[in-house]
Amino acid sequence: MCTARRKRSAMRASALAAAAAFLVVGTASCTKSSSAPTTSSSAQAANVSADNKGITIDFVSGPLNDSFFPPLYNGVKDAAANLGVKVNYIAINEGNLVPSSVQTMQAAIAEHPSAIVVGDFVTSSVDPLIKQAIAAGIPVYVDQSGQESWAKDGAFGFVGQQGGAAGNAAAQQMISAGAKNVLCVIHNAGNPYLNQVCNGFIATMKAAGGTVSELNFPISDSTNPQKVTSDIGAYLASHHGIQGVFTLNAAVGTDAVAALAQANLTGKVKVGTLELSKVAINDVQNGTMLFLVNEQPYLDGYYGVLFAYQYVKYGLAPVGTVNTGPSIIDKSNIQKVIETTQRYPDVLGSS
Numbered sequence: 001m002c003t004a005r006r007k008r009s010a011m012r013a014s015a016l017a018a019a020a021a022f023l024v025v026g027t028a029s030c031t032k033s034s035s036a037p038t039t040s041s042s043a044q045a046a047n048v049s050a051d052n053k054g055i056t057i058d059f060v061s062g063p064l065n066d067s068f069f070p071p072l073y074n075g076v077k078d079a080a081a082n083l084g085v086k087v088n089y090i091a092i093n094e095g096n097l098v099p100s101s102v103q104t105m106q107a108a109i110a111e112h113p114s115a116i117v118v119g120d121f122v123t124s125s126v127d128p129l130i131k132q133a134i135a136a137g138i139p140v141y142v143d144q145s146g147q148e149s150w151a152k153d154g155a156f157g158f159v160g161q162q163g164g165a166a167g168n169a170a171a172q173q174m175i176s177a178g179a180k181n182v183l184c185v186i187h188n189a190g191n192p193y194l195n196q197v198c199n200g201f202i203a204t205m206k207a208a209g210g211t212v213s214e215l216n217f218p219i220s221d222s223t224n225p226q227k228v229t230s231d232i233g234a235y236l237a238s239h240h241g242i243q244g245v246f247t248l249n250a251a252v253g254t255d256a257v258a259a260l261a262q263a264n265l266t267g268k269v270k271v272g273t274l275e276l277s278k279v280a281i282n283d284v285q286n287g288t289m290l291f292l293v294n295e296q297p298y299l300d301g302y303y304g305v306l307f308a309y310q311y312v313k314y315g316l317a318p319v320g321t322v323n324t325g326p327s328i329i330d331k332s333n334i335q336k337v338i339e340t341t342q343r344y345p346d347v348l349g350s351s
Contacts (some may be wrong), residue, residue: 075301120146161325167200179244276349295325
């Protein structure tokens, strides 16, 4: 576990420098500063119509140093390869969320692709740009966040998970485990989507007679496992009686497990988290973590590209929203998850 955590910390640090880079997948050559491998093969290309090669999709989403996004990115790559289309993956810098969300969306609009798929994490800043793209004749599909505003913006659909629903699902798990006095840890203070998740968690806990406190810290701290472990440990030491800890990032979840171990609270305080990682999956298997809330980000990536492609080519789109979560992973179904991660790395969670 310690080795995995060191690897995760190193991966985070190295990826921050390229957090806003363009990553190009598909059949076209790479022209951006950081590129992903071409995903098409001769076998796949033989089954793809030649006219698909003219379709370009810009996919604006989160950085690959966050454990949520590598599976999403793999879904993007697989869809691009299977469909034979070019996809530019444009990564937002979470450490500078609002301006980066604006800059990456502006960059996508400037390229005037066939369609844009965007994670609408900061609706106040991104919604006007979605409208701008649509006014410029670029179809927009909203992915992961922005379920409340995509239709008003004029986007043709949404795929992902509603924040409040994820928080509700997590709270139900805590309630079932008997945890009524719980802590919600927000690792990126000011992120509207994470606030929605925590608010949904709080509402459900309070409706069941529980109490919820919040611990917020900046995204810069969340990339330092020792700092997060210390912050959570200090909070637990000064707030006795906490029965559960809910985090909104798999890496922070494993830091919470470490904090409990240091405080000799393992098994006494329940831990659950959004997202999956190999370390978090192991924690569920060995009983040090109660549950994971899985949005199935691979589907966010794959469906985002697929639906954008079908809209560009045929004018077809699902009616309304397509929900990819929340799905709960716990001891009852963890073995299937382990088998999948061993056979298909980075489809369910990152390292």
